[in-house]
Amino acid sequence: xxxxxxxxxxxxxxxxxxxxxxxxxxxxxxxxxxxxxxxxxxxxxxxxxxxxxxxxxxxxxxxxxxxxxxxxxxxxxxxxxxxxxxxxxxxxxxxxxxxxxxxxxxxxxxxxxxxxxxxxxxxxxxxxxxxxxxxxxxxxxxxxxxxxxxxxxxxxxx
Numbered sequence: 001x002x003x004x005x006x007x008x009x010x011x012x013x014x015x016x017x018x019x020x021x022x023x024x025x026x027x028x029x030x031x032x033x034x035x036x037x038x039x040x041x042x043x044x045x046x047x048x049x050x051x052x053x054x055x056x057x058x059x060x061x062x063x064x065x066x067x068x069x070x071x072x073x074x075x076x077x078x079x080x081x082x083x084x085x086x087x088x089x090x091x092x093x094x095x096x097x098x099x100x101x102x103x104x105x106x107x108x109x110x111x112x113x114x115x116x117x118x119x120x121x122x123x124x125x126x127x128x129x130x131x132x133x134x135x136x137x138x139x140x141x142x143x144x145x146x147x148x149x150x151x152x153x154x155x156x157x158x
Contacts, residue, residue, distance in 0.1 A: 022143065029142030030089075036132050037087035040099065044080025047072060065109045075102045086136065089145020096137025103130030 014020075020028075047056040053073050060075075061068035079102065082095040106126040114121035141147050 026143035029136075029139075030144040032132070033089060033136060033141055033145070034087050036129065036136075037083040037085075039129060040079045040083030040086060040133075042083075044076045044078070044083055047076030048080060060109070063109050065105070071105070075105070078102045082133075086133070086141075089141035089147050092141040092145070092147050093137045096133045099133040100130050100137075103127070103133075 047053070051059070053069065053076065056072035056076060057069035060072050065071045078098045082099050085091050085095045086099075103126045107123050107130075111121060111123035111126055114123070116122045116124050118125040
């Protein structure tokens with residue numbers, strides 16, 4: 001008896017009113033990933049190098065973040081390495097989970113009380129970063145990504 005593996009049906013079909021060609025969609029996702037990744041890279045670099053882990057940790061401690069030095073190293077690393085991986089479209093779902101965790105922490109410990117506007121120290125930037133990254137975790141990084149290349153090679157071997 002032979003069994004044939006079938007691919008699961010997509011949970012959601014396209015919800016656009018006008019069809020978007022696959023190449024255009026792929027380029028759009030690539031550009032969005034690069035921009036979001038760049039924002040993460042500079043913020044992670046700021047935490048790790050510009051302010052340093054000690055400086056970032058001191059700020060985190062002043063905001064009541066538990067294990068502030070560890071949290072500073074974790075947040076900076078997730079943002080820097082996660083940003084690089086997001087640009088490459090590699091390990092996108094893992095990056096999404098870790099970035100969302102960091103952004104939720106940033107919301108509750110640093111930005112929530114300041115209101116919405118980033119200019120006032122508010123939460124709008126961390127919300128956009130968290131949500132944008134979560135979307136890539138849900139829909140994937142697109143066809144122009146290392147995740148897609150790896151998935152394609154796995155499918156070819158199957």
